[in-house]
Amino acid sequence: MTSVSTSDDSERRVAEALRARASGAGRAGARPTARPIPAAGRGVQIALLIGLLGGIVLGIVLALLSLLAPGVLPALG
Numbered sequence: 396m397t398s399v400s401t402s403d404d405s406e407r408r409v410a411e412a413l414r415a416r417a418s419g420a421g422r423a424g425a426r427p428t429a430r431p432i433p434a435a436g437r438g439v440q441i442a443l444l445i446g447l448l449g450g451i452v453l454g455i456v457l458a459l460l461s462l463l464a465p466g467v468l469p470a471l472g
Contacts, residue, residue: 432440461468 457468
């Protein structure tokens with residue numbers, strides 16, 4: 396019967412250790428924090444966002460033009 400309680404005890408200790416590791420309790424001063432984006436990275440993000448929005452607008456305009464005014468756009472192929 397001793398082996399069963401030893402096994403239960405070791406399983407409990409492993410579970411506690413895994414919980415502590417998942418919560419970060421085992422490390423001194425460790426907190427999950429988001430790193431700030433550098434100023435140069437922010438400019439790249441804005442440029443990519445503007446390019447993406449411009450492509451969406453251009454696609455919508457071309458789609459509407461091809462649907463509402465057939466023959467205006469040249470045929471490809």
